[in-house]
Amino acid sequence: MTMKVLYGANPDDIKAFDTQRLRREFLVSNLFMPDAVSFTYTHVDRLILGGAMPMTGSVSFGSGADIGTPFLLSAREMGIANxxxxxxxxxxxxxxxxxNRDVLYVGRGAQEVVVASHAADKPARFYMNSVPAGADLPHRLVKKAEAKAIELGDAKRSNRRRLAMYIHPEVMPSCLLLMGITDLAEGSAWNTMPPHVHERRMEAYCYFDMAPEDRIVHLMGQPEETRHLIVADGDAVLSPAWSIHMGAGTGPYAFVWGMTGENQEYNDVTPVALAELK
Known part of the structure; x- marks a missing residue:
């Protein structure tokens, strides 16, 4: 198990970031390496995100040595999306x-998690989000069919999509973690329209189900001072509370969204008119 640490950035700081610095601070790559578990700890609301792709056997994690607790989840909850x-x-x-597209909620206090694939030629890809928790809740598997689905967007504007809530007060209550999966409709390219910020929560995106040659143009930054990241399959992007988070793909894709912060009110957002973006 490896643990990388990112410290986040002030919105004024990124005005001077070049492409390499922007990617280093906000993009997490190589999450799904064969028979390995990798985590990234960000000081942006202390979210930990990680990935594992067991192929020849099982892989495990649980030590809290990197974060100063007996176990990784001694004081944390976690969502694991396959x-x-x-x-x-x-x-x-x-x-x-x-x-595929099932999500496991792991409650605070778990000591060891072992993950394995059923077939080496079709390995599972476990994507993890973990946040500090102040309550003990039982572990629970949320199947794809149990998620609360919402149809959003407009095909004429190329942003038709299906948002499925998994770890959410209406489906699987948690302490502070929200987690779900969004699939774009055929022919749509844009996600998360209209753009918005949510001052009381940060968010992380993990893009997946992309062809190797395709890319996402992920827009971030303050509405009046936008930046962009070019994102490949399996990459994750950190989105601080002050940043928009929207993007368009060159081909079909989906993404996992995870959030944490002061509340779990999904609609606690500040919309941004497209005409205000710069």
Whole structure:
């Protein structure tokens, strides 16, 4: 298990960032390496995101040495989304089978998580979001069919999409973590329209189900001072509360969104008119 640390940035700072610095501070790549577990700890609301792609056997994590606690989840909760083939996640001896687009909620206090794929030629890709938690809630697997789905957007504006809520007060209550998956309709390219910021929550995106040659142009930054990142399949982007988070792809894609902050009010956002972007 590896743990990279990112410290976040003030919105005034990124005005001077070149492409390499912007990617270093806000883009997380190489999440899904064969038979490995990698985590990134960001000081932006202390979110930890990670990835694992077991192929030849199982891989495990749980040590809290990198964050100063007995176990990684001693004071944290976690969501685990499977973005690949069928796999199993075992939490302190209790096993859960995750098919594609299933999400497992792991409550505070878990000591060891072991993940494995059912077939090496179709490996599971486990994507994790973890945030500090102040309550003990039971582990629970949320199947794709159990998520609360909302249809959004307009095909004429190329932003038709299906947003599925998994870790959410209306589906699987948590302490502070929100997590879901958005799939774009065929022919649509834009996500998260209209753009917005949410001052009381940060967000992380993990883009997946992309062809190797395709890319996402992810827009970030303050509305009046935007920046962009070019994102590949399996990459994740950190979005501080002061930043917009929207993008368009050169081909089909989906993304996992995870949020944490002061509340779990999904509609606690400040919309930004497209004409205000600069």
């Amino acid at each position: 973005l690949g083939g069928t796999g199993t996640a075992t939490v302190d001896g209790k096993s859960f089978v995750l098919e």
